[in-house]
Amino acid sequence: MEPLYLEATKDTPEVVLDPGKNIFRISQRSLPENANKFYQPIIEWISFFSDAPQGDIYFDFMLDYINTSSSKQITKILxxxxxxxxxxxxTIRWHYRRDDKDMLLTGERFAKLIKVNFEFFEM
Incomplete structure (x- = not known):
């Protein structure tokens, strides 16, 4: 399966979905003007990949900030x-800055929603 790479902008996160390198990561800021439109290809890629995943998967969320509409899209991904x-x-690896308790709490809320192993990492 072809990897999906999206470069970060001032309003959108960097996305790296590369099964060949076993890298699955969404990082930086997520506050796109239209979260549905931005996350649509990501959700489609993951949906297609979910039909035949291989090996253990560690999915890293390394977000500095997410708005409400992005949070809804991340819920779909989760x-x-x-x-x-x-x-x-x-395994979901949720990274947060030491001084950012809001992102820690956001990750903890997501962890309660789904039955997948969550690990938390202070950056």
Missing amino acids: LLLEYMANKVKI
């Missing part, structure tokens, strides 16, 4: 990862 966890081992 639900797809939960579905994949029936086929392979999935």
Whole structure:
């Protein structure tokens, strides 16, 4: 499967979905004007990949900030990862800055929503 790379902008995160290198990461800021439009190709890619995932998957969220509409799209991604966890081992690695308790709490809320292993890392 072809990897998906999206470069970060001032309003959108960097996205790296590369099964060949076993890198699955969304990082930086997520406050796109239209979160549905931005996340649509990401959700489609993950949905397609979820049909035949291979090996253990570690999905890193390294976000500095997410707005409400991005949070809804990330929930969709997490639900797809939960579905994949029936086929392979999935671990969500939620990274947050030491001084950013809001991002830690956001990750903890997501962890309560889905039945996938969550790990938290202070940056």
